[in-house]
Amino acid sequence: MRQERVLRGSTVIFVLMAGFTAGLAEARGGASEYPEIIEQTDVAPVWSAHRIGSPVLLTHAPFQYVGYYDADRYLTVAQRQLDSESWRFYRFPIQMGWPTGGHAKLTLAVDRDGFLHVSSYRRGLLQGPPSPPAILYYRSEKPHDIGSFERLQMVSPDEDPGYPTFITGPDNTLYFEYRQGSSGRGDQIYNVYDPDTQTWRRLLDVPLLDGRGLMNAYGGPRFGPDGLWHAVWVWRNTPCNSTNHTLSYARSPDLRHWQSIEDQPVALPITSETTQVIVDPVGPGQGLSNMTSLQLGWDSQQRTVHTYHKYDEHGNSQIYNARFQDGRWLRVQATDWDFRWDTSGTGALPYVVRTGAIRPLDGGQLEQVVWSEQHGSRRIVLEEATLTPIRTTPPDPAPAWQRSLSVPESDFRVPANDRLLRKGGRMRVQWINDQGQSPDDRSRYLLRWENAGGNNDRPVPEPWPEPTMLRVLRLVTEGA
Structure with missing residues (x-):
């Protein structure tokens, strides 16, 4: 079914x-x-x-929250009870400008006690609160109530997060992930929230992913069906998308202690020279992207399968899947496309290739759906044991609605x-x-x-x- x-x-x-x-x-x-x-x-x-930055939908029964940029580009939060069509609104003194574009990420979270946390990216603002603190972070003054917010710092007044992201763990622990620095030169930082004291602290004494002033990482952890945190990322040397390289992966039981795919401890901070985390050593200019062509899925045995875009030996764009087995990374081409997506450029780039994550089917098979501007959507069925494509068909039709x-x-x-x-x-x-x-x-x-x-x-x-x-x-x- x-x-x-x-x-x-x-x-x-x-x-x-x-x-x-x-x-x-x-x-x-x-x-x-x-x-x-x-x-x-x-x-x-x-x-x-x-x-402009993507809206956020957050259902936390009996309430529902929506974060978005309103008709005048001001950061706004809406709240309703799930059994009501009536919304309450709160507009923040943050107005996004043209340079913000698709990078104007905003993020919402509800903590253990019902306080709403809101953060957004300080980039290209038309209007915004003074700095310091540099961080755009607010917490509701009352639980389950957006009538008033207080602006706060987290750990340091110098924190200036890029791509801020709240992450709620399986035990409802609230984390905050962000990039400190800029595209091509930045570190991945994590804070953790203490609801008893209503304060934040560093989760780690060092960055999880350290660009060493030479590059930055795109990607981060997600909680998997096996009860572990799984981090997938690429490194980027400059703001240009084509300088992405080195698909990497590590996992952790608690976001503090990390290990490789072979269960070997990984010392922090992780850098591009941490070879034990490399999935595919794709070089700059070889088509690796951090956009919607980078996915993580699981097969029927809960083994991770990494899906990504790179160029084949002819220079054409292809989707690849990689899984660790028999002591090595198995990397298999899933598509047979006849075009090349030029991944160069800076700023908010258009989507040319997209892919869904691997999903298991019955009978020892896997499935993924891919899309390209040239060929549209395709459903690819793979042999689970080898990741070899078996057939490619149009996807199932979408429902009428x-x-x-x-x-x-x-x-x-x-x-x-x-x-x-x-x-x-x-x-x-x-x-x-x-x-x-x-x-x-x-x-x-x-x-x-x-x-x-x-x-x-x-x-x-x-x-x-x-x-x-x-x-x-x-x-x-x-x-x-």
Whole structure:
């Protein structure tokens, strides 16, 4: 049975083009059972002229929170009770500018006692609070109440987080992950929250991933089905995307003590010279990317399978899968594409290749869904024992509601613009998964977000589309 689920953890965004549905359905083999929409709730009109930082949906029963940039590009949080269509709003004194673009990451979390934590990226602001502290971090003054927030520092007034991310552990421990530094020169830092004292401290005495002033890492940990934390990352030498290199992996029981795939202790900080964590020593300029072509999945034996993009021996773009077995990394090409994605460039780049993570099927097989701008979506079935592709077919058709709601409501036509890396056309519909926990196993929530696409971190000339409605959908699968 194919049963649809929504991933929890880091925000995952899928632009539904040509039936690309990886991440909305979990492959189980056999017949398909899709959920139906039983509720649509408007949140608020939002800025739509460019893909400013992605909204966040966080369900924490009996409440639901949405973080987003409003019609005037101000950071805003909305809250409702799950049985109500009425929202409360809080607007922060943070207004994003053109250079922020798709990098304007915002992150939400609810701690053990019900306080809401909010953080966003200080980059290219039109308006913002004074510094120090450099960090844009707020905590609600009352549990389960967004009526007022206090601005705080975490560990140091000098912390200036890039790509801030709250991570909630399986025991409800709250962590904060961020990059200290810049693209091509930065370290990966982790803080941990103490709800008894309502204070933060460093989780580690040293960075987890240390660029040594020469590079930075893109990627980080996620909690796996085996009860371990799994970190996957690439290193980047400069702000240019094509300088990504060296796919790497480590795992940990507690985010403090790390080990290699062979269960050998890994000394911290981890650097590009820590050879025991290397999955594939892909060099700069060989197509490795930190964008939506980097995924981690598990096979039926709960072995990690790494999915990534790089160039083949002919210089064409391909998706590869890697798994450690028999004392070595097995790396197998999954696609046979005839084009080359030029991964060079800086700023918010357009998506040309995307892939879903490996998922197990019955009968000793695996499945993944890949998408490319040239060929659209494809479902690839692999032999589990060898990762060898068996067949490639179109993916299962999306449910009727998904096809219908993937059509933009706005009639605005986005002008083509080479400087903004825009090809022009209709507005884009993006679906954003819930980072929280649904109150029951049958229902799931999604955010529908309509925008004009990326802007390469540059100003978008007028005319601009009108603000579009940010909307929450509740899906229910019968018999789940």
